[in-house]
Amino acid sequence: MVDKKRPVNLDFGTIKLPITAYVSILHRVSGVTTLFALAIFLWLLDQSLASEQSFEATSNILSYPLAQFLIWSSLVALIYHTVAGIRHLFMDFGFGEESFNSGRISAWIAVVVAVVLIAALTGWVIL
Amino acid sequence: MMALLARFARTGPSDWIIQRVTAVVMMAYLFFIVGYLIANPALTYGQWSDLNSLLSMRIFTLFTIMAVAFHAWIGMWSVLTDYITVRLMGPKANGLRKGLQVGLGFIILFYLAWTIKILWGL
Numbered sequence: 231m232v233d234k235k236r237p238v239n240l241d242f243g244t245i246k247l248p249i250t251a252y253v254s255i256l257h258r259v260s261g262v263t264t265l266f267a268l269a270i271f272l273w274l275l276d277q278s279l280a281s282e283q284s285f286e287a288t289s290n291i292l293s294y295p296l297a298q299f300l301i302w303s304s305l306v307a308l309i310y311h312t313v314a315g316i317r318h319l320f321m322d323f324g325f326g327e328e329s330f331n332s333g334r335i336s337a338w339i340a341v342v343v344a345v346v347l348i349a350a351l352t353g354w355v356i357l
Numbered sequence: 358m359m360a361l362l363a364r365f366a367r368t369g370p371s372d373w374i375i376q377r378v379t380a381v382v383m384m385a386y387l388f389f390i391v392g393y394l395i396a397n398p399a400l401t402y403g404q405w406s407d408l409n410s411l412l413s414m415r416i417f418t419l420f421t422i423m424a425v426a427f428h429a430w431i432g433m434w435s436v437l438t439d440y441i442t443v444r445l446m447g448p449k450a451n452g453l454r455k456g457l458q459v460g461l462g463f464i465i466l467f468y469l470a471w472t473i474k475i476l477w478g479l
Contacts, residue, residue, distance in 0.1 A: 258435075258436050261432050262432075262433070268468060269468075272472065272475070275418075275475055276471070276475045279406060279475060285406075308387070312387065315380050315384075319377065319381075322377065
């Protein structure tokens, strides 16, 4: 039963969220995005293996900006989700003393690592 | 009968373990594919087709998609049960959430079937 009078303060407009909260919500958003983006990767696998002609056609598609943007954004979600997931695995193994401060530090490390990898990906796509 | 069904019931600890084991499987696949593509910048159809014809590679890909299926099911359950709730959305939330979960199940099964079709050319 839902008690309507129970005080619930999840008004995000009045709460200043810590970095850990942003890293966590982005982990969820990127996870959902990656699930749908998987269709793009399966399509690429399908086309690249169907025949030599379709392999060449797939390589050519990758030079179109729209295709590049779709694959780039899918990979951005995948990279972020993977990096944030690795952070969780480290925390599960007890690295850091499980304090708020170590969580904040590892959250920042995850953000920096993800940004570096995404920058490398972006450079690779553009160049 | 109930004991048999109970064996398939999900629990917090089993979800926790499954989520991490599947993550490691998917990570291994991701690192392998990225490493392979970096090591072979001038990839030809022959190389790519030979690699994906290997039984070991087909099984690796299939296991990864199976890992995706479990990981996505548990992950989406966590997300849906946090946001599509009666408290946030009113009484319609329960039906909507179950509908979304069924739709998600179809997407996951479609991915699995598609992967098998790609790899074994059925």
